[in-house]
Amino acid sequence: MNRKVYRKLIFELSREGRHGHDIPRSGITPDDLGGVSVAPLPGDMMRADTLRLPEVDEPTAVRHYTNMSTNNFGVDTGFYPLGSCTMKYNPKINEEMAAHRCFAGVHPATPVSAAQGALQLYWTLQSALCKIGGMEEFTLNPFAGAQGELTGLMVIRAYHASRGEGDKRRKVIVPDSAHGTNPASAAVCGLEVVEVKSRPDGTVDVNDLAPLLDDTVAAMMMTNPNTLGIFEKDIPRIARMVHDVGALMYYDGANLNPLLGVARPGDMGFDVMHINLHKTFSTPHGGGGPGSGPVGVRKGLEKFLPNPRVIRHLETHQGFPVKEEKRYGIVYDPAALGSVSATLGNFAVQARALAYILTLGSDGLMEAGKLATLNATYIKESLKDCYLLPIDGLSKHEFVFDGLRDKSTGVTTLDVAKRLLDHGYHAPTIYFPLLFHESLMIEPTETESRETLDEFIDVMRDIAREAFEDPETVKTAPHLTPVRRPDDTQAALTPILTYDQLITTN
Amino acid sequence: MHRYFPHTPADITEMLSRCGVASLDDLYADVDPALRLSQPYDLPQGMDETSVKRFFDRLASKNVETDVCFAGGGFYDHGCPAAVRSIAARSEFLTAYTPYQPEISQGTLQYIFEYQTMMARLTGMEISNASIYDGATATAEAVMMAVASQRKRNLVLVSETLSPAVRAVVDTYARYHGIEIMTIPAEDGVTSRQALTDLLGQRGKEVAGVLVASPNYYGIIEDHTGLSDLCHNHKALLIINCIAADLATLATPGQLGADIACGDAQSLGIPLSYGGPYLGFLCTTKALMRKMPGRIVGATTDTEGQRCFVLTLQAREQHIRREKATSNICSNQGLMTLWVSVYMSLVGAEGLRRINDASRMTALYLLKQMTADGRARLRYPDKPFLNEFLLETDYNVGPFISAALREGILAGIKIDDHTILMAATEMQTREDVDRLAAIAKTCV
Numbered sequence: 020m021n022r023k024v025y026r027k028l029i030f031e032l033s034r035e036g037r038h039g040h041d042i043p044r045s046g047i048t049p050d051d052l053g054g055v056s057v058a059p060l061p062g063d064m065m066r067a068d069t070l071r072l073p074e075v076d077e078p079t080a081v082r083h084y085t086n087m088s089t090n091n092f093g094v095d096t097g098f099y100p101l102g103s104c105t106m107k108y109n110p111k112i113n114e115e116m117a118a119h120r121c122f123a124g125v126h127p128a129t130p131v132s133a134a135q136g137a138l139q140l141y142w143t144l145q146s147a148l149c150k151i152g153g154m155e156e157f158t159l160n161p162f163a164g165a166q167g168e169l170t171g172l173m174v175i176r177a178y179h180a181s182r183g184e185g186d187k188r189r190k191v192i193v194p195d196s197a198h199g200t201n202p203a204s205a206a207v208c209g210l211e212v213v214e215v216k217s218r219p220d221g222t223v224d225v226n227d228l229a230p231l232l233d234d235t236v237a238a239m240m241m242t243n244p245n246t247l248g249i250f251e252k253d254i255p256r257i258a259r260m261v262h263d264v265g266a267l268m269y270y271d272g273a274n275l276n277p278l279l280g281v282a283r284p285g286d287m288g289f290d291v292m293h294i295n296l297h298k299t300f301s302t303p304h305g306g307g308g309p310g311s312g313p314v315g316v317r318k319g320l321e322k323f324l325p326n327p328r329v330i331r332h333l334e335t336h337q338g339f340p341v342k343e344e345k346r347y348g349i350v351y352d353p354a355a356l357g358s359v360s361a362t363l364g365n366f367a368v369q370a371r372a373l374a375y376i377l378t379l380g381s382d383g384l385m386e387a388g389k390l391a392t393l394n395a396t397y398i399k400e401s402l403k404d405c406y407l408l409p410i411d412g413l414s415k416h417e418f419v420f421d422g423l424r425d426k427s428t429g430v431t432t433l434d435v436a437k438r439l440l441d442h443g444y445h446a447p448t449i450y451f452p453l454l455f456h457e458s459l460m461i462e463p464t465e466t467e468s469r470e471t472l473d474e475f476i477d478v479m480r481d482i483a484r485e486a487f488e489d490p491e492t493v494k495t496a497p498h499l500t501p502v503r504r505p506d507d508t509q510a511a512l513t514p515i516l517t518y519d520q521l522i523t524t525n
Numbered sequence: 526m527h528r529y530f531p532h533t534p535a536d537i538t539e540m541l542s543r544c545g546v547a548s549l550d551d552l553y554a555d556v557d558p559a560l561r562l563s564q565p566y567d568l569p570q571g572m573d574e575t576s577v578k579r580f581f582d583r584l585a586s587k588n589v590e591t592d593v594c595f596a597g598g599g600f601y602d603h604g605c606p607a608a609v610r611s612i613a614a615r616s617e618f619l620t621a622y623t624p625y626q627p628e629i630s631q632g633t634l635q636y637i638f639e640y641q642t643m644m645a646r647l648t649g650m651e652i653s654n655a656s657i658y659d660g661a662t663a664t665a666e667a668v669m670m671a672v673a674s675q676r677k678r679n680l681v682l683v684s685e686t687l688s689p690a691v692r693a694v695v696d697t698y699a700r701y702h703g704i705e706i707m708t709i710p711a712e713d714g715v716t717s718r719q720a721l722t723d724l725l726g727q728r729g730k731e732v733a734g735v736l737v738a739s740p741n742y743y744g745i746i747e748d749h750t751g752l753s754d755l756c757h758n759h760k761a762l763l764i765i766n767c768i769a770a771d772l773a774t775l776a777t778p779g780q781l782g783a784d785i786a787c788g789d790a791q792s793l794g795i796p797l798s799y800g801g802p803y804l805g806f807l808c809t810t811k812a813l814m815r816k817m818p819g820r821i822v823g824a825t826t827d828t829e830g831q832r833c834f835v836l837t838l839q840a841r842e843q844h845i846r847r848e849k850a851t852s853n854i855c856s857n858q859g860l861m862t863l864w865v866s867v868y869m870s871l872v873g874a875e876g877l878r879r880i881n882d883a884s885r886m887t888a889l890y891l892l893k894q895m896t897a898d899g900r901a902r903l904r905y906p907d908k909p910f911l912n913e914f915l916l917e918t919d920y921n922v923g924p925f926i927s928a929a930l931r932e933g934i935l936a937g938i939k940i941d942d943h944t945i946l947m948a949a950t951e952m953q954t955r956e957d958v959d960r961l962a963a964i965a966k967t968c969v
Contacts, residue, residue, distance in 0.1 A: 281562060
């Protein structure tokens, strides 16, 4: 990646009269349109001003964006120990399958008889996720983890409404260690958030939970392992308590990766769950998306899943074979929670996840979770003499330090994170979870080699030493990145959100 | 070990020893054995790349291959320069996380800033966010934004002419969020201004927003002149759902006085991919900036005074505000904003206009050929359209679509047995239209 930033914006390369695309010839000329009578396009329904977009030739544009890309750090560039984000390797074969020419051109309104292959892909992935999650059926429609959460909570509300308890059950219990998305999704879904405290060991305090449970509770949202990377041992008991008051258990799949090959949320008592395909199933994060957040439900809740829903017909119906072109169908169930997407979701992302599951297979999936945990534990054990480990014990795919052990020189978690950038690493997740003041959350994933981990450990130790011997260098980091620390306050106080605002301001 | 997992058995042994445990299973000693998987997943064994390709080829062969697409309904078969996919495939872009570390994410931040600029210009609005999942969710978010920015107003009026698939998502979000939705009836294929005036007259004090579309689901360009005054007189926000590419030619939401512009940007060269990923856009005025959902990128300077970009206005977002956030969205469509930014850079404003002109010309020729024998006609003959129209047929639409599919043509979207929605783009030729018209002639 660049040491010096490639600074230009495409608008600064624009020169009048250049263009980078030719339009195909249809063979239709105005002479062919004789006799067509249509309403004219009235002037006041046309664009009044001249649209300004860049005018660039293809080589200029390609060079611009290529140079821009080298300002960026990605998983292919280097190690990304970003806690709770599961930045594992994004296999290349997945990209090739997602771009398959026979899928890329399929219109979402294609009749099901002509889209059997695409529907089978959807079905195959959702059934594989059922086997991995211990669920009865998955919808792949949600576009991201956050939308998966929202969809899952809608399933839960639809379930309670079907039992005449829709108005009564409006509370969702969320641990204080949860991702901010959990309470935000609950609020968007029209639910009230009730926080349950964590014990000193980082797990949900069952004693604090008990008095919160009654017949006004719709669900409890949890992730397991939790955001500290700690397995919630009491999960069967918690599930029982929640079920006893008629509420449902929601599993936030953000931390599913360490459970691959080990355990299934469905077997722990969860009723509804989402999976981030861009975490556990290796689809690229793309600088923020597109993701995919399938939602699975246990038996009995399928009918509440959002429309459209993909179904598979049996091979025979009333003794007659079902034609191949009618094997898979799309249904709109009136009992469904409604729709959260106009289509069947981010299909090309689903294709990548399926390619990953096929490539790993049962044998590879059985290995993945344990290796992720091994890598995280190895880093934790190798650094806990330099960094403060507030909860020492078994942890899974990620863990949290509470900053440096020796904080005497005033070097913060932010400083450590920024100094890591100088050494060619992405920073860990910082200041989350909110349980500690100096949280530094590390998740290496299973695709990093021992050498990568050892080098990272050495650098982390060097930074801890440097924080004591030369704190100023750490506090002013990064020094070797394309840009230095940006002024966030200025950005928020005087927002400049477009190039037009930028040139007016300067 | 699988080829994606680098460890050798020796690595594992030595690492376990550093961790103070004897086996990989011991790392899970805290998990109740009753919860542990008792056997491997009931899935096939891992495949080599060739087998994976064969698997996908087999699936693909079960689709009926169509190389000509006259279906629209919000998603269009536009072309895309090869350079776009090539740039979007660069792993520095593809494998990056959300740009929380701006020092090593200027690439992502720069293209989002370019995207926000181009989208604001295209819609004629002052600002844009960094995108939302798709057009339907962008529209639902716009509805929630309108309610959140208005005190004590919880009703949104939605035109009957909005795409039913978008409407279903709006209704779902509204129902669970607790927003009341009322339909503004259509008259002759367009939003009834009289009905809207009446609704505002009856319940104007409760109306947070008015949501209309143009082009609407039937492809009709609606005349929204004066609509913003009507809405603003009742202190309601005007939300216009539109098709991104069309705005190079048609009146922009900004020009029409809209407060929020939203919709899908798939029309800017994004492959159809059986439904996604696409790109939802949401643009608004500076006044509503802090009520906007989703990520936003802003310009600033670093400690050395050089221009750079950051995620900004994060005080609106879920990771800071938790349940008080403007939305639960915590990502954008990252790579797809890059896709349409590169597309718009290469195609340019003139290119977009020419694509719209070419699409319209093909649509007019399609209409001419489809109606030549008098057995089909425009459903709304007096209404202007750009490249999509609703056709009434004397023959049955279902068999017509099936017959066309056998020739590799997706003829359109069946609305009912005698109504079909058809669209054209720059990608279909005279010969494609003639072939389809010939198939129609054989239908009864």
